Amino acid sequence: xxxxxxSAEKQNARKNTDFTDVISILDFTRxxxxxxxxxxxxxxxxxxxxxxxxxxxxxxxxLFFEPSTRTRLSFETAAQxxxxxxxxxxxxxxxxxxxxxxxxxxxxxxxxxxxxxxMRHFIEGAAKRAAEIxxxxxxxxxxxxxxxxxxTMLDLYTIRKxxxxxxxxxxxxxGDLKYGRTVHSLMYALSQFDNVTVYLISPESLAxxxxxxxxxxxxxxxxxxxxxxxxxxxxxxxYATRIQKERFPDEVEYQKVRNAYVITPQxxxxxxxxxxxxxxxxxxxxxxxxxDGTPAALYFKQAANGIPVREALLSMLARAKKGTGG
Numbered sequence: 298x299x300x301x302x303x304s305a306e307k308q309n310a311r312k313n314t315d316f317t318d319v320i321s322i323l324d325f326t327r328x329x330x331x332x333x334x335x336x337x338x339x340x341x342x343x344x345x346x347x348x349x350x351x352x353x354x355x356x357x358x359x360l361f362f363e364p365s366t367r368t369r370l371s372f373e374t375a376a377q378x379x380x381x382x383x384x385x386x387x388x389x390x391x392x393x394x395x396x397x398x399x400x401x402x403x404x405x406x407x408x409x410x411x412x413x414x415x416m417r418h419f420i421e422g423a424a425k426r427a428a429e430i431x432x433x434x435x436x437x438x439x440x441x442x443x444x445x446x447x448x449t450m451l452d453l454y455t456i457r458k459x460x461x462x463x464x465x466x467x468x469x470x471x472g473d474l475k476y477g478r479t480v481h482s483l484m485y486a487l488s489q490f491d492n493v494t495v496y497l498i499s500p501e502s503l504a505x506x507x508x509x510x511x512x513x514x515x516x517x518x519x520x521x522x523x524x525x526x527x528x529x530x531x532x533x534x535x536y537a538t539r540i541q542k543e544r545f546p547d548e549v550e551y552q553k554v555r556n557a558y559v560i561t562p563q564x565x566x567x568x569x570x571x572x573x574x575x576x577x578x579x580x581x582x583x584x585x586x587x588x589d590g591t592p593a594a595l596y597f598k599q600a601a602n603g604i605p606v607r608e609a610l611l612s613m614l615a616r617a618k619k620g621t622g623g
Contacts, residue, residue, distance in 0.1 A: 358411035359385030472538035
């Protein structure tokens with residue numbers, strides 16, 4: 298009897314952390330996040346021949362309407378590591394989109410070819426719309442300046458691997474906090490954990506959107522400044538972001554802030570010896586190459602962590618049961 302109760306409790310717990318799409322980090326509770334991170338750790342340590350059976354005979358569609366290097370290649374590597382075949386494109390100009398085909402029609406076609414669709418799109422909310430109409434799971438690989446939930450998962454995984462925990466972390470987010478979808482998602486995710494302090498560092502014109510600050514303030518200790526050195530001694534992590542030229546409607550405004558912050562070994566030396574630098578990449582000039590290879594540089598390991606995290610998400614979505622779509 299005890300055994301059956303424990304089994305039922307385990308099944309209920311798993312049911313409460315199941316998901317059918319990965320669209321927004323807001324859709325994930327802390328138990329769901331921890332289940333993904335735990336699965337990533339399991340897969341990172343799993344022998345490749347065993348791993349390659351997980352998505353055997355499955356097809357993953359990789360639809361990138363916007364340029365990508367790390368996200369696209371790590372998703373495709375993750376899918377191949379799990380035994381899946383890949384179809385898709387990395388340039389929307391070579392698809393029927395260039396002929397005027399709607400996103401809805403594209404999804405309705407591709408859902409007949411693939412078991413899971415990974416999609417990056419330049420329009421905010423595109424992934425949500427795709428998930429609403431698709432009969433197969435949709436993974437948001439970035440939608441405009443909105444969210445980038447899988448990047449957030451690998452960021453959390455990186456922090457947990459490096460510090461052994463996420464609770465109590467003190468992290469500075471620096472650079473383009475207005476258009477940076479990675480930091481938007483990360484703010485929401487960090488608010489699921491306890492006693493986290495976030496230092497928001499940006500020019501006034503690139504400040505974190507107020508609604509995100511207000512929505513997370515009850516759980517996070519938040520400090521705002523334009524001075525990158527003000528809280529450097531307090532930080533466990535300095536998370537730098539690129540000033541995203543492609544998001545600016547005005548070239549003049551971009552030129553005003555393009556060199557707002559350049560993180561150098563001299564700046565890092567003012568922090569704790571245990572300070573670690575993260576960056577979603579690509580970088581331009583905001584992160585000195587002189588930091589590469591130093592103990593503080595965590596960004597290349599961070600990028601590599603995208604593979605086990607995305608393996609985890611794909612393997613979990615392979616069991617997802619969706620409706621018939623719209």
